[in-house]
Amino acid sequence: xxxxxxxxxxxxxxxxxxxxxxxxxxxxxxxxxxxxxxxxxxxxxxxxxxxxxxxxxxxxxxxxxxxxx
Amino acid sequence: xxxxxxxxxxxxxxxxxxxxxxxxxxxxxxxxxxxxxxxxxxxxxxxxxxxxxxxxxxxxxxxxxxxxx
Amino acid sequence: xxxxxxxxxxxxxxxxxxxxxxxxxxxxxxxxxxxxxxxxxxxxxxxxxxxxxxxxxxxxxxxxxxxxx
Amino acid sequence: xxxxxxxxxxxxxxxxxxxxxxxxxxxxxxxxxxxxxxxxxxxxxxxxxxxxxxxxxxxxxxxxxxxxx
Amino acid sequence: xxxxxxxxxxxxxxxxxxxxxxxxxxxxxxxxxxxxxxxxxxxxxxxxxxxxxxxxxxxxxxxxxxxxx
Amino acid sequence: xxxxxxxxxxxxxxxxxxxxxxxxxxxxxxxxxxxxxxxxxxxxxxxxxxxxxxxxxxxxxxxxxxxxx
Numbered sequence: 001x002x003x004x005x006x007x008x009x010x011x012x013x014x015x016x017x018x019x020x021x022x023x024x025x026x027x028x029x030x031x032x033x034x035x036x037x038x039x040x041x042x043x044x045x046x047x048x049x050x051x052x053x054x055x056x057x058x059x060x061x062x063x064x065x066x067x068x069x
Numbered sequence: 070x071x072x073x074x075x076x077x078x079x080x081x082x083x084x085x086x087x088x089x090x091x092x093x094x095x096x097x098x099x100x101x102x103x104x105x106x107x108x109x110x111x112x113x114x115x116x117x118x119x120x121x122x123x124x125x126x127x128x129x130x131x132x133x134x135x136x137x138x
Numbered sequence: 139x140x141x142x143x144x145x146x147x148x149x150x151x152x153x154x155x156x157x158x159x160x161x162x163x164x165x166x167x168x169x170x171x172x173x174x175x176x177x178x179x180x181x182x183x184x185x186x187x188x189x190x191x192x193x194x195x196x197x198x199x200x201x202x203x204x205x206x207x
Numbered sequence: 208x209x210x211x212x213x214x215x216x217x218x219x220x221x222x223x224x225x226x227x228x229x230x231x232x233x234x235x236x237x238x239x240x241x242x243x244x245x246x247x248x249x250x251x252x253x254x255x256x257x258x259x260x261x262x263x264x265x266x267x268x269x270x271x272x273x274x275x276x
Numbered sequence: 277x278x279x280x281x282x283x284x285x286x287x288x289x290x291x292x293x294x295x296x297x298x299x300x301x302x303x304x305x306x307x308x309x310x311x312x313x314x315x316x317x318x319x320x321x322x323x324x325x326x327x328x329x330x331x332x333x334x335x336x337x338x339x340x341x342x343x344x345x
Numbered sequence: 346x347x348x349x350x351x352x353x354x355x356x357x358x359x360x361x362x363x364x365x366x367x368x369x370x371x372x373x374x375x376x377x378x379x380x381x382x383x384x385x386x387x388x389x390x391x392x393x394x395x396x397x398x399x400x401x402x403x404x405x406x407x408x409x410x411x412x413x414x
Contacts, residue, residue, distance in 0.1 A: 001332045300404065
C-alpha cells in the first residue's frame with residue numbers, strides 16, 4: 001500500500017498518457033521488487049507543475065529554460 | 070491547527086461545491102471531536118486529480134474506469 | 139482510492155491507537171458517504187509533528203502552548 | 208537541497224510571475240542564510256488552490272471571502 | 277529537477293540503507309529514461325510511516341498485519 | 346491562511362529551536378509582504394529528514410556527505 005507522489009514541470013503540453021503509464025508501472029514495479037509491496041494497493045499520483053510555479057536555484061524554471069537550461 | 074490534504078480523482082466534472090463543503094466540515098468536526106483540535110485554525114485542502122494522473126494497481130484510473138472498476 | 143494526509147502536533151505523548159483508528163474510520167466513511175469512494179482502497183496517513191516543528195501565526199506551537207494557547 | 212512547498216489560494220487571477228519570483232528567491236535565501244543550504248539545489252513549488260478547494264474554520268475560503276474575511 | 281516522495285510503512289526495523297539506495301536510483305533512472313529529466317537535480321524523499329499511523333480500508337495497517345494481510 | 350512545508354535533512358543533531366523560529370517567522374513574513382497573506386493563520390511545518398532517506402543525484406545524502414558534498 002505505498003503512496004508515491006511525483007512532481008514534474010509541465011512542458012510542451014504536458015506528459016503523454018503513455019509516459020504517465022510508464023511512470024506508474026515503473027514505480028509500482030520498483031516497490032514490489034525492492035520491498036515486496038503489493039502492487040494492487042500502490043497509489044501513484046503525478047503532479048504536473050507550471051514552469052512559473054517551480055523554482056530551482058532561486059529562479060523559476062521558466063527563466064532557466066530561456067537561458068537554455 | 071491541524072492540516073488535512075484530501076486527494077481524489079476528478080470525475081464527471083469534479084466535485085460540487087456542496088460536496089467540498091461537506092468534506093471540509095466533516096474532517097474539521099472529526100478532528101475537533103476526536104482530538105479537541107480548534108476548528109478555527111484547521112486547514113483542509115482538496116486536490117482533484119485528473120484520472121490520467123492517478124495510478125492504482127500499476128495502471129491509470131482512466132483505464133480502470135474503462136474496465137468498469 | 140482517495141489519499142488523505144492528516145498532520146497534527148504531537149502533544150502529551152502523541153495520539154493513542156484508538157484515536158488514530160477513529161480518524162482513519164471517520165475520514166474513510168466521510169469519503170464513502172460524500173463521494174461514494176471505495177473504502178477498501180482509501181489510504182489515510184497521520185503525521186504527528188513535534189510542536190517545535192509546527193508554526194502558526196509566525197511562532198512555534200511550543201511557544202503558543204506556553205502562553206496558554 | 209531543501210524542498211519547499213507553498214500552498215496559497217488562487218484569487219483575482221492568481222499570482223503574478225513577479226510574485227512567484229519573490230517567493231522563490233525569498234525562501235531560497237532564507238534557507239541559505241539560516242541553515243547554510245545550497246541555493247543551487249533548493250526546490251520551491253508553489254501550488255495555487257481554488258478558493259472552493261481550500262477550507263479554514265470549517266468553511267470554504269470562497270464563503271469567507273463573501274463575508275469579507 | 278523532479279521531486280518524488282515515497283511513503284511506505286516502517287516494518288521490522290525499517291528499510292535497509294541498500295533498499296533506500298535501490299529506490300532512489302530506480303526512481304531517478306525511471307524519470308531520466310521516461311522524461312529525460314536531469315538526474316543531478318532529481319530529489320527523492322522516503323517517508324517510513326509507523327503502521328499505527330497508516331490506514332487502508334478503514335483500519336490501521338497494524339491491525340491488517342495481525343490478520344495476516 | 347497559506348500552508349508551507351519545508352523539508353531539510355537532519356544533520357548534526359537537527360535544527361535548533363532558534364533556527365526553526367527563524368524559518369517560521371521568515372516564511373510567514375515573506376508571505377505577508379509579498380501577497381498580503383494573514384500571518385495569524387499561516388501554517389509552516391518543518392520536516393527534518395534522515396540523510397539516509399533523502400536522495401539527490403541518484404544517491405543518498407549520507408553518501409554525498411561522505412564525499413564532501
